[in-house]
Amino acid sequence: MSTEAPATMEIExxxxxxxxxSNPLPPKPKFEPLKAHEMSDGRVQxxxxxVPPHRYSPLKKYWMDIYTPVYEQMKIDIRMNLKARKVELKxxxxxxxxxxxxxxxxxxxxxxxxxxxxxAIALLRLDELYVESFEIKDVKTLRGEHLSRAIGRLSxxxxxxxxxxxxxxxxxxxxxxxxxxxxGSFANIKIARDSxxxxxxxxxxxxVYSKLRQVSARLAERF
Numbered sequence: 001m002s003t004e005a006p007a008t009m010e011i012e013x014x015x016x017x018x019x020x021x022s023n024p025l026p027p028k029p030k031f032e033p034l035k036a037h038e039m040s041d042g043r044v045q046x047x048x049x050x051v052p053p054h055r056y057s058p059l060k061k062y063w064m065d066i067y068t069p070v071y072e073q074m075k076i077d078i079r080m081n082l083k084a085r086k087v088e089l090k091x092x093x094x095x096x097x098x099x100x101x102x103x104x105x106x107x108x109x110x111x112x113x114x115x116x117x118x119x120a121i122a123l124l125r126l127d128e129l130y131v132e133s134f135e136i137k138d139v140k141t142l143r144g145e146h147l148s149r150a151i152g153r154l155s156x157x158x159x160x161x162x163x164x165x166x167x168x169x170x171x172x173x174x175x176x177x178x179x180x181x182x183x184g185s186f187a188n189i190k191i192a193r194d195s196x197x198x199x200x201x202x203x204x205x206x207x208v209y210s211k212l213r214q215v216s217a218r219l220a221e222r223f
Contacts, residue, residue, distance in 0.1 A: 045098065047105040048086045055112050059087075065117045066108065069124055074100040078108075106131065113181045114174040120183070132189050136178045139200045151175065153199045161205050165195050168212040169219075191215050 070078045075095045081088050087108050091101050103124050110120035110131050123129050142150050154175055155162050162173055169192040171184030182189050195208050
Protein backbone atom coordinates (compact mmCIF):
# COMPACT_ATOMS: atom_id res chain seq x y z
CA MET A 1 0.00 0.00 0.00
CA SER A 2 1.34 3.41 -0.90
CA THR A 3 1.46 5.95 1.88
CA GLU A 4 1.15 8.99 -0.51
CA ALA A 5 -1.86 11.28 0.08
CA PRO A 6 -4.35 11.46 -2.78
CA ALA A 7 -3.83 14.48 -4.98
CA THR A 8 -6.54 17.18 -4.57
CA MET A 9 -8.38 18.24 -7.71
CA GLU A 10 -7.96 21.92 -8.53
CA ILE A 11 -11.09 23.60 -9.93
CA GLU A 12 -10.63 26.79 -11.89
CA UNK A 13 -13.50 29.20 -11.34
CA UNK A 14 -14.46 31.33 -14.29
CA UNK A 15 -16.52 34.44 -13.47
CA UNK A 16 -19.95 33.94 -14.95
CA UNK A 17 -21.21 36.63 -17.28
CA UNK A 18 -24.49 38.29 -16.23
CA UNK A 19 -27.40 37.05 -18.26
CA UNK A 20 -29.04 39.70 -20.38
CA UNK A 21 -32.44 40.75 -18.93
CA SER A 22 -35.40 39.72 -20.97
CA ASN A 23 -37.39 42.72 -22.28
CA PRO A 24 -35.56 45.53 -20.42
CA LEU A 25 -37.94 48.44 -19.62
CA PRO A 26 -37.06 51.84 -21.05
CA PRO A 27 -36.49 54.66 -18.54
CA LYS A 28 -39.57 56.61 -17.46
CA PRO A 29 -40.09 59.72 -19.57
CA LYS A 30 -40.14 63.02 -17.73
CA PHE A 31 -42.68 65.52 -19.03
CA GLU A 32 -42.95 69.15 -18.03
CA PRO A 33 -46.38 70.12 -16.67
CA LEU A 34 -48.70 71.38 -19.39
CA LYS A 35 -49.59 75.04 -19.47
CA ALA A 36 -53.18 76.22 -19.67
CA HIS A 37 -53.11 77.00 -23.38
CA GLU A 38 -51.44 73.63 -24.13
CA MET A 39 -54.19 71.65 -22.38
CA SER A 40 -56.72 72.88 -24.92
CA ASP A 41 -54.40 72.27 -27.92
CA GLY A 42 -53.46 75.94 -28.01
CA ARG A 43 -57.09 77.06 -28.37
CA VAL A 44 -58.14 80.15 -26.42
CA GLN A 45 -60.96 79.49 -23.93
CA UNK A 46 -63.74 82.08 -23.57
CA UNK A 47 -66.44 82.88 -21.00
CA UNK A 48 -69.15 85.55 -21.23
CA UNK A 49 -71.16 86.98 -18.33
CA UNK A 50 -74.30 89.03 -19.05
CA VAL A 51 -74.64 92.41 -17.34
CA PRO A 52 -78.17 93.24 -16.07
CA PRO A 53 -79.25 96.86 -16.72
CA HIS A 54 -79.31 97.77 -12.98
CA ARG A 55 -75.66 96.62 -12.54
CA TYR A 56 -74.12 98.98 -15.15
CA SER A 57 -73.44 101.80 -12.68
CA PRO A 58 -71.87 99.54 -10.00
CA LEU A 59 -69.79 97.78 -12.69
CA LYS A 60 -68.47 101.13 -13.94
CA LYS A 61 -67.75 102.27 -10.38
CA TYR A 62 -65.91 99.09 -9.27
CA TRP A 63 -64.38 98.13 -12.64
CA MET A 64 -60.76 98.49 -11.48
CA ASP A 65 -61.48 96.43 -8.32
CA ILE A 66 -62.77 93.63 -10.58
CA TYR A 67 -60.15 94.05 -13.32
CA THR A 68 -57.03 94.03 -11.09
CA PRO A 69 -57.36 90.55 -9.44
CA VAL A 70 -58.65 88.93 -12.64
CA TYR A 71 -55.91 90.30 -14.92
CA GLU A 72 -52.91 90.49 -12.59
CA GLN A 73 -53.41 87.59 -10.14
CA MET A 74 -55.45 85.04 -12.12
CA LYS A 75 -53.75 85.95 -15.47
CA ILE A 76 -57.05 86.14 -17.38
CA ASP A 77 -57.91 88.78 -19.98
CA ILE A 78 -61.14 90.67 -19.24
CA ARG A 79 -63.06 93.33 -21.13
CA MET A 80 -66.54 94.87 -21.26
CA ASN A 81 -68.33 94.42 -24.59
CA LEU A 82 -70.67 97.42 -24.72
CA LYS A 83 -72.43 96.24 -27.88
CA ALA A 84 -73.30 92.76 -26.57
CA ARG A 85 -73.65 94.03 -22.96
CA LYS A 86 -71.47 91.23 -21.62
CA VAL A 87 -68.21 90.95 -19.69
CA GLU A 88 -65.88 88.74 -21.75
CA LEU A 89 -63.03 86.66 -20.30
CA LYS A 90 -60.37 84.60 -22.09
CA UNK A 91 -57.22 82.65 -21.24
CA UNK A 92 -53.69 83.90 -22.01
CA UNK A 93 -50.37 82.23 -22.80
CA UNK A 94 -49.21 82.71 -19.19
CA UNK A 95 -52.43 81.56 -17.47
CA UNK A 96 -51.15 79.13 -14.79
CA UNK A 97 -54.31 77.00 -14.51
CA UNK A 98 -57.25 76.47 -16.87
CA UNK A 99 -59.66 76.46 -13.90
CA UNK A 100 -58.84 80.15 -13.28
CA UNK A 101 -61.12 81.07 -16.19
CA UNK A 102 -64.19 79.48 -14.56
CA UNK A 103 -63.29 80.97 -11.16
CA UNK A 104 -63.14 84.45 -12.72
CA UNK A 105 -66.47 83.88 -14.50
CA UNK A 106 -68.06 82.85 -11.16
CA UNK A 107 -66.55 85.92 -9.49
CA UNK A 108 -67.97 88.33 -12.12
CA UNK A 109 -71.34 86.50 -12.07
CA UNK A 110 -71.51 86.85 -8.25
CA UNK A 111 -70.90 90.59 -8.60
CA UNK A 112 -73.72 90.82 -11.17
CA UNK A 113 -76.07 89.08 -8.73
CA UNK A 114 -75.45 91.88 -6.21
CA UNK A 115 -72.62 90.67 -3.95
CA UNK A 116 -69.96 93.20 -2.91
CA UNK A 117 -66.51 92.88 -4.53
CA UNK A 118 -64.71 91.92 -1.23
CA UNK A 119 -67.26 89.12 -0.71
CA ALA A 120 -67.27 87.89 -4.32
CA ILE A 121 -63.45 87.92 -4.51
CA ALA A 122 -63.44 85.00 -2.03
CA LEU A 123 -64.57 82.81 -4.97
CA LEU A 124 -61.13 83.39 -6.55
CA ARG A 125 -59.22 82.47 -3.40
CA LEU A 126 -61.20 79.51 -2.03
CA ASP A 127 -62.27 76.40 -3.93
CA GLU A 128 -65.15 75.24 -1.72
CA LEU A 129 -67.37 78.32 -2.12
CA TYR A 130 -70.57 78.32 -4.18
CA VAL A 131 -73.45 80.61 -5.06
CA GLU A 132 -76.98 79.25 -4.75
CA SER A 133 -80.08 81.08 -5.95
CA PHE A 134 -83.78 80.46 -5.42
CA GLU A 135 -87.05 82.41 -5.51
CA ILE A 136 -89.66 82.93 -2.82
CA LYS A 137 -92.29 81.23 -5.01
CA ASP A 138 -90.10 78.07 -5.02
CA VAL A 139 -90.81 77.79 -1.26
CA LYS A 140 -94.38 79.11 -1.10
CA THR A 141 -96.68 80.84 -3.58
CA LEU A 142 -97.31 84.30 -2.16
CA ARG A 143 -98.94 87.32 -3.79
CA GLY A 144 -99.53 90.97 -2.97
CA GLU A 145 -99.13 92.00 0.65
CA HIS A 146 -98.28 88.45 1.74
CA LEU A 147 -95.20 88.57 -0.54
CA SER A 148 -94.21 92.02 0.76
CA ARG A 149 -94.48 90.82 4.37
CA ALA A 150 -92.37 87.73 3.58
CA ILE A 151 -89.61 89.93 2.08
CA GLY A 152 -89.85 92.15 5.18
CA ARG A 153 -89.45 89.11 7.47
CA LEU A 154 -86.35 88.02 5.51
CA SER A 155 -84.63 91.38 5.92
CA UNK A 156 -85.88 92.39 9.35
CA UNK A 157 -85.78 95.94 10.70
CA UNK A 158 -82.78 97.64 9.09
CA UNK A 159 -81.58 94.29 7.73
CA UNK A 160 -81.12 92.89 11.26
CA UNK A 161 -82.49 89.40 10.49
CA UNK A 162 -80.42 89.04 7.31
CA UNK A 163 -77.22 90.09 9.11
CA UNK A 164 -77.93 87.66 11.97
CA UNK A 165 -78.28 84.73 9.54
CA UNK A 166 -75.13 85.81 7.67
CA UNK A 167 -73.04 86.05 10.85
CA UNK A 168 -74.31 82.78 12.33
CA UNK A 169 -73.79 80.73 9.15
CA UNK A 170 -70.67 82.52 7.74
CA UNK A 171 -72.47 83.25 4.44
CA UNK A 172 -73.44 86.32 2.43
CA UNK A 173 -77.07 86.83 1.36
CA UNK A 174 -78.50 89.08 -1.35
CA UNK A 175 -82.29 89.64 -1.45
CA UNK A 176 -83.11 91.07 -4.89
CA UNK A 177 -86.90 91.52 -5.13
CA UNK A 178 -88.25 87.93 -4.98
CA UNK A 179 -84.89 86.27 -5.73
CA UNK A 180 -82.47 85.21 -2.98
CA UNK A 181 -78.77 84.50 -3.60
CA UNK A 182 -76.51 82.86 -0.98
CA UNK A 183 -72.70 82.75 -1.15
CA GLY A 184 -70.85 80.29 1.10
CA SER A 185 -69.72 76.71 1.59
CA PHE A 186 -72.13 73.83 0.87
CA ALA A 187 -72.99 73.06 4.52
CA ASN A 188 -73.36 76.73 5.49
CA ILE A 189 -75.59 77.48 2.48
CA LYS A 190 -77.92 74.66 3.59
CA ILE A 191 -78.26 76.11 7.12
CA ALA A 192 -78.87 79.64 5.80
CA ARG A 193 -81.40 78.37 3.23
CA ASP A 194 -83.34 76.44 5.92
CA SER A 195 -83.54 79.60 8.08
CA UNK A 196 -84.73 81.74 5.14
CA UNK A 197 -87.32 79.11 4.16
CA UNK A 198 -88.66 79.07 7.74
CA UNK A 199 -89.08 82.86 7.60
CA UNK A 200 -90.86 82.66 4.23
CA UNK A 201 -93.23 80.01 5.60
CA UNK A 202 -94.18 82.35 8.46
CA UNK A 203 -91.93 81.44 11.40
CA UNK A 204 -91.30 84.36 13.77
CA UNK A 205 -87.75 85.75 13.79
CA UNK A 206 -87.21 84.81 17.46
CA UNK A 207 -87.79 81.12 16.74
CA VAL A 208 -85.34 81.26 13.80
CA TYR A 209 -82.74 83.01 16.00
CA SER A 210 -82.91 80.32 18.71
CA LYS A 211 -82.54 77.57 16.08
CA LEU A 212 -79.57 79.43 14.56
CA ARG A 213 -77.91 79.66 18.00
CA GLN A 214 -78.12 75.87 18.38
CA VAL A 215 -76.79 75.26 14.86
CA SER A 216 -73.92 77.78 15.19
CA ALA A 217 -72.93 76.19 18.54
CA ARG A 218 -72.78 72.79 16.81
CA LEU A 219 -70.71 74.29 13.98
CA ALA A 220 -68.26 75.82 16.49
CA GLU A 221 -67.86 72.42 18.20
CA ARG A 222 -67.21 70.71 14.87
CA PHE A 223 -64.36 73.07 14.01
